[in-house]
Amino acid sequence: MPPDEREPIVISDLRYGLPYSKGLMAQSFMATGLAPARSYEVARTMEGRMRDRGELQVSLERLRELAAATLEEIAGPSYAVRYRRLEEVDRLDRPLIVMIGGTTGVGKSTVASEIAHRLGITRTASTDSIREVMRGIFSKELMPAIYESSFNAWRGLRIPVPQGADPVIVGFREQTAVVTTGIKALIDRSVVERMSLVVEGVHIVPGYIEPSQFKDARVVQLVITVDDEESHRSHFYIREVQTGGNRPFEKYRENFGNIRLLGHYIEDMAKENDTPIIHSHQLDRTVSETLEHILSAVMGDRDAGTDGDLATGEEGVNIT
Numbered sequence: 001m002p003p004d005e006r007e008p009i010v011i012s013d014l015r016y017g018l019p020y021s022k023g024l025m026a027q028s029f030m031a032t033g034l035a036p037a038r039s040y041e042v043a044r045t046m047e048g049r050m051r052d053r054g055e056l057q058v059s060l061e062r063l064r065e066l067a068a069a070t071l072e073e074i075a076g077p078s079y080a081v082r083y084r085r086l087e088e089v090d091r092l093d094r095p096l097i098v099m100i101g102g103t104t105g106v107g108k109s110t111v112a113s114e115i116a117h118r119l120g121i122t123r124t125a126s127t128d129s130i131r132e133v134m135r136g137i138f139s140k141e142l143m144p145a146i147y148e149s150s151f152n153a154w155r156g157l158r159i160p161v162p163q164g165a166d167p168v169i170v171g172f173r174e175q176t177a178v179v180t181t182g183i184k185a186l187i188d189r190s191v192v193e194r195m196s197l198v199v200e201g202v203h204i205v206p207g208y209i210e211p212s213q214f215k216d217a218r219v220v221q222l223v224i225t226v227d228d229e230e231s232h233r234s235h236f237y238i239r240e241v242q243t244g245g246n247r248p249f250e251k252y253r254e255n256f257g258n259i260r261l262l263g264h265y266i267e268d269m270a271k272e273n274d275t276p277i278i279h280s281h282q283l284d285r286t287v288s289e290t291l292e293h294i295l296s297a298v299m300g301d302r303d304a305g306t307d308g309d310l311a312t313g314e315e316g317v318n319i320t
Contacts, residue, residue: 009050012057020058022047025067031118032082033288034075046070085295089119096121096196097187097217098294101204101270102224103263104151105235105252107280111224112200114287115294119198123190127201130182131175145175150202151258168258169265179203191217205266206273220297222290223270224278225263231281232260 009020022043029039046066050058058066064087072080089096096119100112109126116124131146140147144156154161154171161167183199190197191214204221211219226232236252252259270277276293280286 097219098198099204099221100200108200116198121196123197125199127203176203180208206269206275222276
């Protein structure tokens with residue numbers, strides 16, 4: 001009998017008895033970092049084995065058990081372990097809030113997008129977008145700091161810079177303090193709606209938002225850095241090409257010193273507040289390390305049995 005005429009495999013304990021889908025199963029395997037072709041191979045192998053055993057009605061728990069076992073056999077134990085941890089995250093009793101900070105050009109938005117995809121989080125935001133919304137509410141005369149780029153926020157300062165202080169840092173701190181109000185409001189809304197969220201941006205600075213204040217969410221905060229200056233500089237050229245010149249390399253080259261200065265400030269704040277720092281070298285590795293920090297943090301919190309108190313996961317990520 002042709003495969004398309006076979007009786008479907010049904011996940012019995014889901015509403016309406018949804019049929020098993022190789023495509024959806026493969027997507028869950030891809031979230032572990034497994035290549036699409038290999039993911040589909042595992043999903044197809046699973047289907048064949050269930051049919052061979054006559055398991056045409058399986059529970060969701062049984063399906064996950066078979067998935068982990070088949071994945072371990074075909075792809076290796078590390079993928080099976082990550083799959084199980086991702087499934088645990090999917091069953092969290094509170095929304096997951098991931099905050100990714102770092103200076104301009106370190107790849108935050110790319111990493112955030114990939115992390116959201118792998119964790120199945122549909123709600124994402126950038127602090128630049130929050131600042132843009134605030135520009136539509138507050139005039140430049142009332143709040144000049146938000147009308148400048150983060151690395152040039154000092155141009156909007158209306159108060160004298162203290163003796164010995166760096167105006168670039170002072171301006172950035174003022175801008176960050178303003179944008180943080182919008183970040184908190186966004187997180188509060190996600191918590192109320194019980195929707196997980198990934199928010200990224202230069203204004204995600206450790207110390208400005210205390211994760212433990214969000215009692216009804218699990219919050220993971222981290223910072224991404226690029227140690228090598230030449231590698232960091234090259235990111236701006238790539239961005240210019242990818243955006244068709246909308247984010248010109250020359251603008252960032254001229255302000256590269258300020259951008260690096262803000263990076264060091266954000267790193268110092270991360271160290272002061274025990275927030276993990278991901279040293280980015282290559283995208284796939286950075287995404288993988290970031291995901292591991294998040295999973296370790298959430299699983300650490302889950303194992304500790306905390307209920308809103310600040311906890312530290314295996315990798316030292318502060319969460320609530």
